[in-house]
Amino acid sequence: MLIRTTQHLIEAGLVSDATGLEAVAAKYAIGITPAIAALIDPSDADDPIARQFVPSTLELVTTPDERADPIGDLTHSPVEGIVHRYPDRVLLKAVHVCPVYCRFCFRREMVGPQGLGTLTGPELDAAVGYIADHAEIWEVILTGGDPLVLSPRRLREIMLRLAGIGHVKIVRFHTRVPVVEPERVDAEMVEALKASGKTTYLAVHANHPREFTEAARAAMARLVDGGVALISQSVLLAGVNDDVETLAALMKGFVENRVKPYYLHHPDLAPGTSHFRVSIDKGQALVTALRGRISGLAQPTYVLDIPGGYGKADIGASAIAGGDGCFTVRDWQGGEHPYPPQG
Numbered sequence: 001m002l003i004r005t006t007q008h009l010i011e012a013g014l015v016s017d018a019t020g021l022e023a024v025a026a027k028y029a030i031g032i033t034p035a036i037a038a039l040i041d042p043s044d045a046d047d048p049i050a051r052q053f054v055p056s057t058l059e060l061v062t063t064p065d066e067r068a069d070p071i072g073d074l075t076h077s078p079v080e081g082i083v084h085r086y087p088d089r090v091l092l093k094a095v096h097v098c099p100v101y102c103r104f105c106f107r108r109e110m111v112g113p114q115g116l117g118t119l120t121g122p123e124l125d126a127a128v129g130y131i132a133d134h135a136e137i138w139e140v141i142l143t144g145g146d147p148l149v150l151s152p153r154r155l156r157e158i159m160l161r162l163a164g165i166g167h168v169k170i171v172r173f174h175t176r177v178p179v180v181e182p183e184r185v186d187a188e189m190v191e192a193l194k195a196s197g198k199t200t201y202l203a204v205h206a207n208h209p210r211e212f213t214e215a216a217r218a219a220m221a222r223l224v225d226g227g228v229a230l231i232s233q234s235v236l237l238a239g240v241n242d243d244v245e246t247l248a249a250l251m252k253g254f255v256e257n258r259v260k261p262y263y264l265h266h267p268d269l270a271p272g273t274s275h276f277r278v279s280i281d282k283g284q285a286l287v288t289a290l291r292g293r294i295s296g297l298a299q300p301t302y303v304l305d306i307p308g309g310y311g312k313a314d315i316g317a318s319a320i321a322g323g324d325g326c327f328t329v330r331d332w333q334g335g336e337h338p339y340p341p342q343g
């Protein structure tokens with residue numbers, strides 16, 4: 001059963017008391033797929049899967065630094081559905097619904113039934129026209145919402161339209177579907193994600209190693225075997241993955257499934273999400289600890305989307321200081337070494 005309401009949450013045994021949750025549901029959509037519901041341990045009050053998907057009255061607490069559009073999508077949107085923040089790439093947000101609704105979502109004010117909706121035919125025409133008119137656009141990133149909620153037929157149509165634009169070389173999808181609704185990733189879907197002359201990347205969003213179920217692993221294998229390159233996307237979340245053991249298992253899990261770790265996002269200043277935020281100091285310590293613990297192949301880049309739409313910054317602790325040809329380099333255990341070496 002798809003869980004969409006507080007009543008559904010009670011029926012599924014995921015909450016025993018829905019007091020206050022109607023007020024949360026009125027602001028932010030609820031969505032839990034059967035695959036995710038099956039992963040939740042209702043007897044564990046601190047279950048890291050439940051924490052990501054089961055609404056909490058903590059979401060009614062908004063802090064002064066939080067904002068409805070934390071990464072500044074709207075200030076960089078020349079036409080509906082397009083975000084053009086960097087010269088060589090655009091976001092194409094064709095749809096603003098998702099199979100699940102993550103409680104920490106940075107676009108929580110835009111997604112869901114009361115969100116920005118799906119692009120109409122004329123809006124999609126205008127968005128594709130914008131991409132065609134801007135020869136500097138090398139990469140189109142389909143995000144949303146979750147683009148894989150679209151049918152293979154609709155995805156194929158979009159890919160065919162992008163295939164007709166010579167300067168677009170890369171099409172990237174950002175999605176939760178391989179993990180939260182793996183059965184959607186069938187052979188027809190995999191084929192629909194590809195287009196002649198374009199390279200397809202797909203960023204798999206997962207935040208805890210338990211999300212790599214057998215079904216999710218099989219979905220990722222179908223994508224890789226079908227010719228789609230996979231990269232990862234995770235959010236550093238208090239109470240979900242803010243310890244080195246969990247992060248290491250998550251990143252190794254990606255690599256074992258042929259997903260190259262890409263971004264570990266510092267959580268954005270989305271409304272009602274302060275209970276998920278960790279300090280940047282803690283995030284830096286965690287990614288430094290990862291460096292000494294797991295293969296270079298499994299290292300993500302720790303990034304912050306600068307509020308206001310200024311783009312991403314790598315915020316991992318710098319391992320090098322100094323200048324004028326004389327540096328001090330820090331190893332993963334904190335030892336400092338001059339570079340060039342002296343003597």
Ligand code: SF4
Nearest residue numbers: 098101102105145176
């Ligand atoms: S799937 Fe992505 S866009 Fe949808 S609610 Fe989760 S984080 Fe937000």
